[in-house]
Amino acid sequence: MRMTRAGLLVLVAFSIPVAIELRVLFGFFGVKLPLTASIVFEAVFLLLIAVFYNVSAEPKSATKN
Amino acid sequence: MATFVDRYPEEASVVKATLVVSFLSLGIGALFGLVQALHRTGYLRILDSVDYYTVLTGHGVLLALVFTIFFLMGLFTWAVVQSLERPLPDIRLSWAWVGLTTTGAVFAAVAILAGLVPSIDMSADVLYTFYAPLMGHPLFYIGLAMFIVGTWLAGADWFLAYRDWRGDNPDERIPLQTFMVLTTMLMWYLATLGVAVSTVFFLIPWSFGWVETVNPLLTRTLFWFFGHPVVYFWLMPAYMLWYTVLPKLAGGRLFSDPLARVVFVLFLLLSTPVGIHHQYLDPGIAEGFKFIAMTNTMFLLLPSLLTAFTVVASIEHGARQRGGEGYIKWLGALPWRDPAFTGMALAGAMFAAGGFSGMINAGMNINYLIHNTLWVPGHFHLTVGTAVALTMMAGSYWLVPQLTGKRLYSRPIGLLQVVLWFVGMVLMSNAMHRGGLAGIPRRTAEPQYQNFEFSTMLGSVEEIQAGIALGGTLLFVSAVLFLFNILLSSIEDPIENPVDDSLPAPLSGASGSPVVLDNLRLWTAIAVVLVILAYTLPLAGIVGDAGVWGDVPGVPVWVSGNLDAALAALPEVIA
Ligand code: HEM
Numbered sequence: 217m218r219m220t221r222a223g224l225l226v227l228v229a230f231s232i233p234v235a236i237e238l239r240v241l242f243g244f245f246g247v248k249l250p251l252t253a254s255i256v257f258e259a260v261f262l263l264l265i266a267v268f269y270n271v272s273a274e275p276k277s278a279t280k281n
Numbered sequence: 282m283a284t285f286v287d288r289y290p291e292e293a294s295v296v297k298a299t300l301v302v303s304f305l306s307l308g309i310g311a312l313f314g315l316v317q318a319l320h321r322t323g324y325l326r327i328l329d330s331v332d333y334y335t336v337l338t339g340h341g342v343l344l345a346l347v348f349t350i351f352f353l354m355g356l357f358t359w360a361v362v363q364s365l366e367r368p369l370p371d372i373r374l375s376w377a378w379v380g381l382t383t384t385g386a387v388f389a390a391v392a393i394l395a396g397l398v399p400s401i402d403m404s405a406d407v408l409y410t411f412y413a414p415l416m417g418h419p420l421f422y423i424g425l426a427m428f429i430v431g432t433w434l435a436g437a438d439w440f441l442a443y444r445d446w447r448g449d450n451p452d453e454r455i456p457l458q459t460f461m462v463l464t465t466m467l468m469w470y471l472a473t474l475g476v477a478v479s480t481v482f483f484l485i486p487w488s489f490g491w492v493e494t495v496n497p498l499l500t501r502t503l504f505w506f507f508g509h510p511v512v513y514f515w516l517m518p519a520y521m522l523w524y525t526v527l528p529k530l531a532g533g534r535l536f537s538d539p540l541a542r543v544v545f546v547l548f549l550l551l552s553t554p555v556g557i558h559h560q561y562l563d564p565g566i567a568e569g570f571k572f573i574a575m576t577n578t579m580f581l582l583l584p585s586l587l588t589a590f591t592v593v594a595s596i597e598h599g600a601r602q603r604g605g606e607g608y609i610k611w612l613g614a615l616p617w618r619d620p621a622f623t624g625m626a627l628a629g630a631m632f633a634a635g636g637f638s639g640m641i642n643a644g645m646n647i648n649y650l651i652h653n654t655l656w657v658p659g660h661f662h663l664t665v666g667t668a669v670a671l672t673m674m675a676g677s678y679w680l681v682p683q684l685t686g687k688r689l690y691s692r693p694i695g696l697l698q699v700v701l702w703f704v705g706m707v708l709m710s711n712a713m714h715r716g717g718l719a720g721i722p723r724r725t726a727e728p729q730y731q732n733f734e735f736s737t738m739l740g741s742v743e744e745i746q747a748g749i750a751l752g753g754t755l756l757f758v759s760a761v762l763f764l765f766n767i768l769l770s771s772i773e774d775p776i777e778n779p780v781d782d783s784l785p786a787p788l789s790g791a792s793g794s795p796v797v798l799d800n801l802r803l804w805t806a807i808a809v810v811l812v813i814l815a816y817t818l819p820l821a822g823i824v825g826d827a828g829v830w831g832d833v834p835g836v837p838v839w840v841s842g843n844l845d846a847a848l849a850a851l852p853e854v855i856a
């Protein structure tokens with residue numbers, strides 16, 4: 217699936233609440249994650265999504281329609 | 282005959298006038314929001330903490346009452362005119378309500394903002410709930426009353442337009458958007474009775490000193506008689522956009538017209554007899570009445586869940602029309618590049634989160650955990666502060682070009698703006714919810730106690746404060762980008778078709794919905810009966826306890842001139 221730039225932006229936005237609430241999720245199981253865990257998670261996610269975007273995006277000339 | 286402004290130029294001017302007031306309030310209110318967010322977290326204090334309530338009152342009134350309701354008045358005018366396909370009956374009436382509501386809002390705003398100027402002996406730091414015995418300057422209550430009467434006239438304008446249309450179309454179903462406007466206004470007429478009685482009979486005479494005392498529980502209860510349904514008054518314009526515009530923007534059509542009608546009827550019936558759920562902690566109201574209010578509140582979840590279903594189904598239909606496939610992958614086929622679509626979709630997603638924290642508020646027992654903590658602003662910045670406000674901003678990207686005949690200045694800035702609001706609100710609201718669970722109070726500039734530490738469940742209070750300050754800053758930037766984009770759009774050159782303004786017919790149309798749904802008299806009658814059942818006994822009890830006029834003198838908040846009077850009154854109030 218080709219990802220648009222707007223889609224990318226929205227996906228990144230959605231990852232932020234997930235990263236924040238990750239600590240609550242782990243908290244349910246008695247695991248106390250520090251704030252850095254959320255930050256690292258977000259950074260890794262951004263890296264992955266950047267790679268995915270560059271692989272999946274069409275060649276520059278065809279991106280605009 | 283390109284777009285709305287070409288077909289109905291006079292009505293377009295009315296709508297534009299209301300939107301100007303709305304957006305101006307948004308700008309001032311957002312600035313105040315930033316000041317508060319930075320002040321109470323200790324990051325930046327440009328004002329004395331004594332002025333915090335002036336700013337907070339301005340923020341609450343300008344955003345929750347002026348920004349939202351002026352937008353509503355514009356949107357409803359547009360909706361009635363374009364769905365009935367006829368101009369308003371008398372444009373002078375329309376300008377009369379624009380004038381009255383605007384004057385009222387200006388009066389209230391002046392009374393509040395004067396609190397920042399020590400040399401003017403006027404203030405109304407009573408917060409947007411104006412609980413007695415806090416006493417604001419009379420101008421505040423007079424402005425409020427004018428504003429309410431103005432909205433009544435606006436409703437009359439739309440009902441008259443409907444009556445004319447009915448005369449020409451005796452057998453047709455009420456067009457969906459007009460149906461939404463009329464049911465919402467019937468709810469509003471019923472709900473505003475409470476606040477009108479409270480201001481006109483009690484607060485205005487009392488603030489002038491014509492009567493000495495007030496019954497705080499009575500005016501509070503009358504306030505919440507209106508204060509819950511007003512949240513649906515904010516929400517119904519957003520629902521109207523989600524039901525009738527969002528599916529189109531997604532590339533599809535509304536899933537079901539009958540379901541939309543059922544939802545609006547349910548809101549008319551159930552919005553008002555629940556206000557006591559804001560008073561779970563008020564002494565003087567028997568627990569049984571609170572329990573009834575809680576039960577009614579839980580029923581109110583139904584129309585919102587119906588909405589979630591219908592709107593998501595419509596969006597999915599749109600995505601599949603655009604070639605979307607799979608269980609999840611269709612989300613990628615949606616028009617995320619369009620700020621109007623993306624903003625409304627993000628607003629809807631946040632509303633789901635706000636709905637969940639609202640269920641906590643609504644439960645009589647767990648409400649005690651979060652009552653009057655920062656959790657509460659955390660909750661309503663998701664609902665009115667995002668579901669409503671972000672939908673209104675996003676909707677403007679589609680609506681304003683129809684009113685001006687000019688294209689939107691920048692779609693990418695619009696997209697950035699709506700995403701920034703989402704991110705800022707995630708940070709601010711999440712931190713507020715957490716702070717509330719730790720017991721941090723709302724409505725205070727300096728939430729520190731001596732020899733006391735808030736114990737958080739996760740992370741630290743510093744993290745919470747950073748979340749609020751950073752989130753608040755992003756929100757402010759987002760509001761500025763919005764205003765800037767709209768302002769620059771208004772100086773573009775007019776073009777033929779600035780936006781595709783056609784609204785496709787629903788998949789399941791009005792012909793499939795039971796005729797009884799359009800029987801507005803029936804639904805109003807049932808709504809009145811429910812209100813009588815829910816409120817007669819509690820009000821009788823409250824009046825029985827302390828009398829109609831009460832026994833509590835006022836505490837004027839225009840302290841500069843009345844410091845002595847206020848101090849003198851205090852022991853009496855406490856006793
Ligand atoms: C720039 C965006 C905004 C920021 C930074 C912001 C910030 C804040 C903060 C920090 C408070 C809590 C103050 C306290 O309890 O001590 C607050 C209260 C409030 N906000 Fe906002 N807000 C924003 C937008 C909005 C919007 C769009 C609305 C409604 C449409 C809204 C409605 C309210 C209301 C009703 C209160 C409660 C006032 C009271 O307690 O009397 N805010 N806001």
Ligand SMILES: [Cu+2]
Binds near residue numbers: 509512558559
């Ligand atoms: Cu409520």
